[in-house]
Amino acid sequence: MSQHRPAGASGSPGVVPALPDLPEATVARLPEYLRALHHLAESGHDTVSSEGLASAAGVNSAKLRKDLSHLGSYGTRGVGYDVALLVEQIEYVLGLTQRRAVALVGVGNLGHALAGYAGFGTRGFRIAALFDADPGRVGEQINGLTVRHIDELPACAAQESIAIGVIATPARAAQTVADQLVAAGVTSILNFAPCVLSVPEGVDVRKVDLAIELQILSFHEHRKASLTALPDTPGAGIAAIPNRLGGGGLGSSGTQEAVGS
Numbered sequence: 130m131s132q133h134r135p136a137g138a139s140g141s142p143g144v145v146p147a148l149p150d151l152p153e154a155t156v157a158r159l160p161e162y163l164r165a166l167h168h169l170a171e172s173g174h175d176t177v178s179s180e181g182l183a184s185a186a187g188v189n190s191a192k193l194r195k196d197l198s199h200l201g202s203y204g205t206r207g208v209g210y211d212v213a214l215l216v217e218q219i220e221y222v223l224g225l226t227q228r229r230a231v232a233l234v235g236v237g238n239l240g241h242a243l244a245g246y247a248g249f250g251t252r253g254f255r256i257a258a259l260f261d262a263d264p265g266r267v268g269e270q271i272n273g274l275t276v277r278h279i280d281e282l283p284a285c286a287a288q289e290s291i292a293i294g295v296i297a298t299p300a301r302a303a304q305t306v307a308d309q310l311v312a313a314g315v316t317s318i319l320n321f322a323p324c325v326l327s328v329p330e331g332v333d334v335r336k337v338d339l340a341i342e343l344q345i346l347s348f349h350e351h352r353k354a355s356l357t358a359l360p361d362t363p364g365a366g367i368a369a370i371p372n373r374l375g376g377g378g379l380g381s382s383g384t385q386e387a388v389g390s
């Protein structure tokens with residue numbers, strides 16, 4: 130049972146001690162824990178049990194304990210986790226102890242919404258620059274920032290120390306924009322355009338596609354409907370689905386796993 134302050138938290142600025150190589154799924158859940166912990170702190174909680182935090186974050190508590198054990202955080206028996214300390218640990222591991230500068234490219238419908246979203250600022254990010262290729266958009270003011278022409282990206286990226294590039298252009302322009310971001314020294318890209326980007330090694334790309342999320346939900350809707358419609362006879366059930374799909378589709382265990390995960 131232990132919970133230590135991160136070793137590098139008070140070290141020399143610019144020096145990043147080796148971080149544990151966390152499973153990608155754990156990394157994806159850490160922001161959920163952080164959000165839940167901030168809510169707990171705001172509502173006056175100093176400590177939280179693993180069950181309480183798991184429920185606030187919407188995961189099961191065994192998974193949460195395993196995730197936090199990767200950070201060397203085991204809580205204290207009978208007390209739970211120190212909320213402020215766990216916030217500090219997670220923010221440290223996620224690299225949120227410094228506010229990272231973000232450049233947004235493509236200030237159309239989606240870009241406007243992103244540029245105007247106040248939530249990035251409160252969660253460790255600063256939208257530092259907005260870019261577009263359309264001269265009609267250049268010069269527009271959004272949330273205190275002026276939209277610049279994409280040609281200004283290299284100079285601005287260096288000046289503002291841009292760490293992350295967000296692409297909100299049409300798919301046909303996204304690869305060119307990704308290349309421009311990489312050439313300007315950006316090594317992390319969040320891509321909203323519905324396409325696969327090709328980037329050099331060392332550049333991380335995360336894709337956000339709400340249509341894909343809807344398609345996954347559509348699958349679950351389809352599956353629930355198909356289960357309800359199936360006759361209640363032995364041998365029928367999920368096993369019947371592959372035949373209807375033309376064979377080789379969904380085995381019963383695979384389908385169960387997909388829903389549970």
Ligand SMILES: NC(=O)c1ccc[n+]([C@@H]2O[C@H](COP(=O)([O-])OP(=O)(O)OC[C@H]3O[C@@H](n4cnc5c(N)ncnc54)[C@H](O)[C@@H]3O)[C@@H](O)[C@H]2O)c1
Nearest residue numbers: 235237238239261262263297298299300302322337338339
């Ligand atoms: N991920 C999601 O869930 C989601 C949701 C909605 C839209 N989108 C995608 O986001 C993108 C933007 O959608 P939108 O509705 O805002 O489009 P939009 O046409 O309103 O805006 C796109 C902007 O990109 C600019 N642009 C085009 N080429 C450029 C270039 N080479 N460099 C810089 N800027 C350039 C355009 O001038 C325009 O201002 C699209 O790819 C769309 O499919 C994704």
